[in-house]
Amino acid sequence: MLNIYDLLRNHEKLISESIPLIASENITSLLVRACLLSDFGHRYAIGEVGERVYSGCQYIDQVERLAIELSKKLFKADYVNVRAISGTVANLAIYTALSHPGGKIAAVPVEFGGHTSHFDTAEVRGLKTIKLPFSPENFNVNTDEAEKLIRKERPEIVMLGASVILFPHPVKELSEVCNDVGATLVYDASHVLGLIAGKKFQDPLKEGAKIVTASTHKTFPGPQRAVIIGRELGELIKRIDRAVMPGVVSNHHLHSLAAYVVACMEMIEFGESYARQIVRNSKALAERLYELDFKVVGENIGFTETHQVVFEGSAKDQLLLERAGIFVNVWPSTSLVRVGVQEVTRRGMREEEMRHIADLMYMCLKGNDVREEVRELAMEFDKIHYSFSVDKAYLRDFDFKI
Ligand SMILES: Cc1ncc(COP(=O)(O)O)c(C=O)c1O
Numbered sequence: 001m002l003n004i005y006d007l008l009r010n011h012e013k014l015i016s017e018s019i020p021l022i023a024s025e026n027i028t029s030l031l032v033r034a035c036l037l038s039d040f041g042h043r044y045a046i047g048e049v050g051e052r053v054y055s056g057c058q059y060i061d062q063v064e065r066l067a068i069e070l071s072k073k074l075f076k077a078d079y080v081n082v083r084a085i086s087g088t089v090a091n092l093a094i095y096t097a098l099s100h101p102g103g104k105i106a107a108v109p110v111e112f113g114g115h116t117s118h119f120d121t122a123e124v125r126g127l128k129t130i131k132l133p134f135s136p137e138n139f140n141v142n143t144d145e146a147e148k149l150i151r152k153e154r155p156e157i158v159m160l161g162a163s164v165i166l167f168p169h170p171v172k173e174l175s176e177v178c179n180d181v182g183a184t185l186v187y188d189a190s191h192v193l194g195l196i197a198g199k200k201f202q203d204p205l206k207e208g209a210k211i212v213t214a215s216t217h218k219t220f221p222g223p224q225r226a227v228i229i230g231r232e233l234g235e236l237i238k239r240i241d242r243a244v245m246p247g248v249v250s251n252h253h254l255h256s257l258a259a260y261v262v263a264c265m266e267m268i269e270f271g272e273s274y275a276r277q278i279v280r281n282s283k284a285l286a287e288r289l290y291e292l293d294f295k296v297v298g299e300n301i302g303f304t305e306t307h308q309v310v311f312e313g314s315a316k317d318q319l320l321l322e323r324a325g326i327f328v329n330v331w332p333s334t335s336l337v338r339v340g341v342q343e344v345t346r347r348g349m350r351e352e353e354m355r356h357i358a359d360l361m362y363m364c365l366k367g368n369d370v371r372e373e374v375r376e377l378a379m380e381f382d383k384i385h386y387s388f389s390v391d392k393a394y395l396r397d398f399d400f401k402i
Pocket of ligand 1: 089215
């Protein structure tokens with residue numbers, strides 16, 4: 001029987017010899033990972049900072065204060081909740097705080113890249129879900145039609161942000177109609193949080209969103225958890241805090257909270273150059289794919305302003321690329337392949353490598369065996385960049401046994 005640690009090591013080897021282009025993932029620095037091994041992961045910190053139910057929380061309190069303080073600085077927010085343990089949990093908490101069973105939420109349809117938590121999770125909360133009108137031509141919410149729909153349906157929540165997102169969403173444009181009908185405009189920044197922190201994407205709070213929810217492990221290179229931020233929320237603050245904890249969280253995963261603090265420090269220091277390179281890379285990849293005759297979405301509008309590139313393709317293409325060591329995914333129920341460059345950018349790749357990856361994808365889908373060339377490129381970029389120490393990106397030498 002394979003040892004559990006062999007399986008982990010095999011996985012590290014697989015990823016380190018591959019080009020991971022899954023748009024919803026990233027890698028963390030060793031400094032971030034070190035926090036995940038700490039004793040914090042064995043503890044609870046129930047209650048408020050400084051007023052915990054269990055003894056022994058004085059250092060945990062300091063970490064939670066730091067997490068809040070650094071998030072406020074990074075996202076220019078005056079309200080921050082760092083206790084949701086995933087993006088879906090953050091969204092569920094927001095639905096609980098802002099809506100009533102039987103009420104309505106309007107969000108980007110899943111078939112155009114919306115996230116299941118804007119539909120399935122909202123339905124679990126008892127909300128009726130409405131699809132925001134979407135224009136495939138410019139891969140964005142159709143602002144005029146959305147405004148009409150919001151006026152007619154009067155949802156309690158309008159959710160912008162999505163899992164497939166190439167361009168800024170019309171936050172400013174829809175904030176007025178949301179105010180008119182009493183809807184709260186929420187922006188799910190799970191995918192673009194690192195770009196927002198690095199000032200390379202729309203700032204939803206500045207443009208009129210009331211609340212931003214986000215997971216912290218996609219373009220934001222932190223541990224798997226979430227953050228909720230807002231400005232001038234007044235009375236809402238108590239409702240959101242209570243909805244998160246004790247509402248949907250009782251243990252807020254303190255090792256990963258500490259890891260999030262380190263990721264915030266990295267983003268304060270390196271976030272702008274990281275985000276800038278991510279967008280340069282996604283554009284370079286899109287342009288080269290387009291030259292190679294891939295049907296890339298957004299050809300007339302610059303292809304992308306995020307970490308993502310989308311092109312027409314099939315499950316068979318995904319499988320062929322996977323066999324070559326290039327990991328992508330077809331967006332469910334569509335013929336669109338979504339790729340993200342945030343992880344390879346963190347490995348230090350730049351525009352030249354993006355063009356090389358596009359060429360490898362082309363060769364692979366034309367039936368050539370490019371596995372060895374993919375392995376060589378991957379192994380050449382095996383260090384983490386935009387962090388305080390230069391570490392191996394993956395733990396191939398993981399030396400544990402039972
Ligand atoms: C837009 C969006 N919101 C929420 C989530 C859910 O986040 P988590 O996986 O942390 O629950 C995702 C995950 O991919 C997402 O893309």
